Amino acid sequence: MTVRDIQQHLTEMYGAEVSPTLISTVTGGMMDEVKQWQSRPLDAVYPVIYLDCIHAKVRDAGSVRAKAIYLAIGINMERHKEILGLWIAQTEGAKFLLSVVTELKNRDGQESLSPALMV
Numbered sequence: 001m002t003v004r005d006i007q008q009h010l011t012e013m014y015g016a017e018v019s020p021t022l023i024s025t026v027t028g029g030m031m032d033e034v035k036q037w038q039s040r041p042l043d044a045v046y047p048v049i050y051l052d053c054i055h056a057k058v059r060d061a062g063s064v065r066a067k068a069i070y071l072a073i074g075i076n077m078e079r080h081k082e083i084l085g086l087w088i089a090q091t092e093g094a095k096f097l098l099s100v101v102t103e104l105k106n107r108d109g110q111e112s113l114s115p116a117l118m119v
Contacts, residue, residue, distance in 0.1 A: 002059050003027075038085060042107050046074035049084070051100070053092045068092040070100050 001009070003020045006027075010016045050073045058067045068091055072084040084104055089096045 039107070042074070042084060042104065043076050043082075046076060046082075046084075048075040049073070049104075051097065053097070055092070058088065068096070070097065072100060072104060 003023045006023050007018055007020060010018050051070070053068050053070050055066050056069055057064050060067070068089045070085075070087040070089065072086075074082050074084045076082055085100070087096070087100055087103075
């Protein structure tokens, strides 16, 4: 979402008038937390992993383009769903999906996925 989209959403949903500068400051301040979340260590085993890709319009370099957004959801040993990660690519393809699975497997240098799930 653009800053203006967020501003409009906050006004429509909550009646809150928020400046574009405040929105930029808040979203910019969250980037470190997002990067930490993206690189966090994963559990040793996820009995079930769902991998999917959706297509969304994304503002990129001043224009709106369709991008592929990959999503990995794991069911942990306590039977709870976890979002393992989100990735954005130009298009959907097996090569990029392989890089997603490889990243999950090698997250933080540990064996994050059961070898049976790597088929």
